[in-house]
Every structure is written in structure tokens, then in C-alpha cells.
Amino acid sequence: MHRERKQRLHQEFEACRTLIAGHSTFVLTTHVNPDADGLGSELALASYLLSQGKTVHILNHSATPPNCRFMDPHSRIQQFNPTRDADVLKEAGVIFILDANQPDRLAGLKPFVLQSSAKKICIDHHLDREEFADLFIIDEEAAATGEILFNLLTSLTRQPLSQDIATALYTAIMTDSGSFRFPKTDSQLHRMVADLLDCGADPVTSYQQHYEQESLGGVHLLARALGSLRVTHGGAIASMVITRQDFLETGTTELDTHSFITKALNIGGVTIGLLLTEVDDGVKISFRSKGDIPINKLAQEFGGNGHKNAAGARLPGEKLTNILPILLERAQQYIPS
Structure with missing residues (x-):
């Protein structure tokens, strides 16, 4: 020290x-x-x-x-x-x-x-x-x-x-x-x-x-999150989306998503992972990054904060369909040139 x-x-x-x-x-x-x-x-x-x-x-x-x-x-x-x-x-x-x-x-x-x-x-x-x-x-x-x-x-x-x-x-x-x-x-x-x-x-x-106490519903929710996964920006950004309907149909809650964001960074070449979750009062975003990418700075743009490589934000009153394109556009600015 x-x-x-x-x-x-x-x-x-x-x-x-x-x-x-x-x-x-x-x-x-x-x-x-x-x-x-x-x-x-x-x-x-x-x-x-x-x-x-x-x-x-x-x-x-x-x-x-x-x-x-x-x-x-x-x-x-x-x-x-x-x-x-x-x-x-x-x-x-x-x-x-x-x-x-x-x-x-x-x-x-x-x-x-x-x-x-x-x-x-x-x-x-x-x-x-x-x-x-x-x-x-x-x-x-x-x-x-x-x-x-x-x-x-x-x-x-x-x-x-x-x-x-x-x-x-x-x-x-x-x-x-x-x-x-x-x-x-x-x-x-x-x-x-x-x-x-x-x-x-x-x-x-x-x-x-x-880590090994997931419910069956939680596994089904993960399957839906992975089904929504998209890799963009030349393979550098991976994003997933979970809707309120996903929670209702799998009998799960926001608590069941705690480890999902790590799946995005498991993909070779991906340096930024994003998980957007539709919650009762708006949208929750989980941010992850690799290396020197200060993902907390991106989170701050959306009213959140955290660590250099892991951060979060909650956007009351917002809609998934509105936030996702804006988020991906801003995330692009953090990809090393």
C-alpha cells in the first residue's frame, strides 16, 4: 500500500x-x-x-x-x-x-x-x-x-x-x-x-x-436476456434488454438479473457491455467495460455512477425504446480508436 x-x-x-x-x-x-x-x-x-x-x-x-x-x-x-x-x-x-x-x-x-x-x-x-x-x-x-x-x-x-x-x-x-x-x-x-x-x-x-442458487424462473429470464443480445459497433459493444413482460412471464424480479451483465463481456472482442432493464418506475442500466474504458463516465451521462469498469444508472419515467439508441450512440464514443 x-x-x-x-x-x-x-x-x-x-x-x-x-x-x-x-x-x-x-x-x-x-x-x-x-x-x-x-x-x-x-x-x-x-x-x-x-x-x-x-x-x-x-x-x-x-x-x-x-x-x-x-x-x-x-x-x-x-x-x-x-x-x-x-x-x-x-x-x-x-x-x-x-x-x-x-x-x-x-x-x-x-x-x-x-x-x-x-x-x-x-x-x-x-x-x-x-x-x-x-x-x-x-x-x-x-x-x-x-x-x-x-x-x-x-x-x-x-x-x-x-x-x-x-x-x-x-x-x-x-x-x-x-x-x-x-x-x-x-x-x-x-x-x-x-x-x-x-x-x-x-x-x-x-x-x-x-452464485449457485438461481431459480428455474431466473434461468428462463437469462435465456430471454441472451435472446435479446446484440453485438454492434464492429463487435465492441454487446447490449441486452429485459422487459417487464419478461419478468411477469418467468415469475422473476429485478433481483434475478444480478449476474446477467457479465455474459455480455464474455464475448470475444466485446469491450463494453450494457444491460437495460425495464422496471416499474423507468429503466435501469448496468454498465461494464474492459481495460482502460471509464464506463463510469458513460453512466454519469445518464445520471448514474460507479467504478471505472462497472457502473449503473436508473432513469425514472424513461422507456426502453427511447433510451437504447441514445445509449448505444453515446457508448460508441468510449470505444478506443
Whole structure:
């Protein structure tokens, strides 16, 4: 780790230690439509805080996807209910925002988080943060927010991480690193994973529970997505479309599409993959790229954001038929000449 980056993170970890020591009640949350990185980071941090005698609430806008529920054997994560939970956020001493650095990503929790007098700590690895928290622990070089949590927790305690924490962090890192194949996977990350295995993480179980629990309807939905796949712009761009009718006829939901976008990049010569999903309030777009193509910049053109090679956007009120040609035209500008 670069010296300046290491020193900055150390200072931020110490500031976090002070805030944890000075408060007793904590709320943890992550972005809308949470993934294993956000959820695993929440669960790992919650386990640590509970071991320190703290009161902890995990409140998310969206329900936990079925393939992530194995990480939460104690059912600590709750879907946010304003009637029940507004006072919890109001009375919290500290609110942790994990794997998100923009309040809009909190969806229904946004006004309650911003209006709370609690200290706010944002831990994330995405680009382009908004200034809303009292303490930011941002490491854009990290492969996952779970990687930052590993470094934070091992700085806060000399005790070995529990098996629950190890499982949550291993799954967070495994999924956000693309099963250890994305560009930010390095020797340091593998050493971290080795430590998590030593603490009880089971790579076979984590992979099977996360990736091998598709429903029959989900497989049929994937078939429809692949049937819509088109390769354009000289073989550089692959796009897929999923409609509301596809969901209705296969008995599936948006949650069943979590891994579909990777299929587009499996095609030789394709450097940009796009998945457009028709949702109740508009269109959701998933963006992926290879190499040095900054796909997050394309996502920003459509009101989204993310990483250099993986990003997303939601366009309320838009229609698939209108967005697809515009998206393909703009994506063409990102193909290396």
C-alpha cells in the first residue's frame, strides 16, 4: 500500500475508533438494491460493534437478495419502515453508510439520515463522493468496501476475526472483485483473503450460496436476456434488454438479473457491455467495460455512477425504446480508436 494512502487511512481509522468509543447506539445502512459487498460490510461491522457491547441496527431501503441471506444467520438486517424506524435513526449516536457515498443511493432512508443529529461515517470505494458525512473513509484503490472493513477491523482489534465476520468479508470481496479477476485484485488482496480463510471463511459455501442458487424462473429470464443480445459497433459493444413482460412471464424480479451483465463481456472482442432493464418506475442500466474504458463516465451521462469498469444508472419515467439508441450512440464514443 502506498505510504500516503496508508497514513491517510490510519488517521481515518483512528478517528473512527474515537467515534465508536464515544457512542453506544449505531445504525448501519447501505445502498438501494444492495449487493454482497454492502451487506457483508454491514454484517461484519455489526458483529464487531456487538462484540464491544454496542446497540446496533441494520436498516436498508431494499430487502436482502435471497443469495445473500446466508451471511445473516441471526437475521440482523431489517428493511426500513419509517413508522417503526424513524426514531431509531433520530436517536442514534452514529450512522454508518457503507458501500455508498451519495445520499441519493440510500433511497427512502436519505431524508432520515440527513436530518439525524447522529455522527455520520461513510465507508466506501466508489468515485465522486458527495460531502454529507462527518467522517469519510474512502479508498478508491480498494477492490471492495469489504477490503476497507477488513483493514479497519484489524486495526481496531488484535483479536482474530470471528467466523461470521470472516464469511461476510470474504463474500463481499469475492463478489466485488469478480471472483478475484477484476483489475484491483493484487497480491495484497489474496493475502487478506488467506487471513479470512484462516478465520473460518468457507470459499466453497460462499460461492455456492451466492452464485449457485438461481431459480428455474431466473434461468428462463437469462435465456430471454441472451435472446435479446446484440453485438454492434464492429463487435465492441454487446447490449441486452429485459422487459417487464419478461419478468411477469418467468415469475422473476429485478433481483434475478444480478449476474446477467457479465455474459455480455464474455464475448470475444466485446469491450463494453450494457444491460437495460425495464422496471416499474423507468429503466435501469448496468454498465461494464474492459481495460482502460471509464464506463463510469458513460453512466454519469445518464445520471448514474460507479467504478471505472462497472457502473449503473436508473432513469425514472424513461422507456426502453427511447433510451437504447441514445445509449448505444453515446457508448460508441468510449470505444478506443
